[in-house]
Amino acid sequence: MPEAIPIELTPTRHVTALLYGAAAGPRGSITLILAPGAGAGQRSPFMTRFAAALAVRGIDIVTFDFPYREEGRAIPDANGILEACWRAVIDGVRRLAPSEKLAIGGKSMGGRIASQVAAAGDVGKLLGLVLLGYPLHPPGKPQQLRTRHFTRLAVPALFMQGTRDAFGTPEELGGALDGTGVWATLYPVADGDHSFNVPKRAGRAPDTVEAEIQDRIRDWLFERAAAAR
Numbered sequence: 001m002p003e004a005i006p007i008e009l010t011p012t013r014h015v016t017a018l019l020y021g022a023a024a025g026p027r028g029s030i031t032l033i034l035a036p037g038a039g040a041g042q043r044s045p046f047m048t049r050f051a052a053a054l055a056v057r058g059i060d061i062v063t064f065d066f067p068y069r070e071e072g073r074a075i076p077d078a079n080g081i082l083e084a085c086w087r088a089v090i091d092g093v094r095r096l097a098p099s100e101k102l103a104i105g106g107k108s109m110g111g112r113i114a115s116q117v118a119a120a121g122d123v124g125k126l127l128g129l130v131l132l133g134y135p136l137h138p139p140g141k142p143q144q145l146r147t148r149h150f151t152r153l154a155v156p157a158l159f160m161q162g163t164r165d166a167f168g169t170p171e172e173l174g175g176a177l178d179g180t181g182v183w184a185t186l187y188p189v190a191d192g193d194h195s196f197n198v199p200k201r202a203g204r205a206p207d208t209v210e211a212e213i214q215d216r217i218r219d220w221l222f223e224r225a226a227a228a229r
Helices: 045-056 079-096 109-120 170-177 206-227
Strands: 003-010 013-020 031-035 060-064 102-107 128-132 157-162 184-189
Touching: 003 079, 013 045, 013 079, 031 045, 031 079, 031 109, 031 128, 045 060, 045 102, 045 206, 060 079, 079 102, 079 109, 102 109, 109 128, 128 206, 157 170, 157 206, 170 184, 184 206
Parallel strands: 031 060, 031 102, 102 128, 128 157, 157 184
Antiparallel strands: 003 013, 013 060
């Protein structure tokens, strides 16, 4: 069972983070904080599967809910509140287990807000960004790009993007990254949608697809950790 970590946002407001401790065996002493997307919380099947699977792969995983989700509301908080929550979680995790090998990221909106916090450059040293289904634009509105902060990103970023993602395909994301200076690794998930679901005709089992993604995240983080020594 994951360990609960209380995170204070204000004297009267808090969120609860969950720590999935890395399994015994080879590990890189890496902590990855993952935030959920706008429509689901940290206890959603997607988040719990990924957190548990990455912990088995030797990475300490921390997940959390934004205030609106913690308080039982469906509509996301304002951008400033989301970013402030991210900063509080980073600070809380660092106080719990100080480490230079800290990476942040998340699913969809959670990853987007993580990238904005990283671009601001005020949360200390980060090992990298892990972005699962980056919401490049709203579905059907490719002109509304969420990339304004990309030129300020000085943190290596791993983008895991489904080739059927309505929020932006790998091709669209690659084009948006060109010329920004972002140190990006783009991993296309063949036939995957925004949550990496693949159609039956693809002939690939869902758990196989997710395992490949999780292996790539592990390898990339370990590579980053080795390069940072």
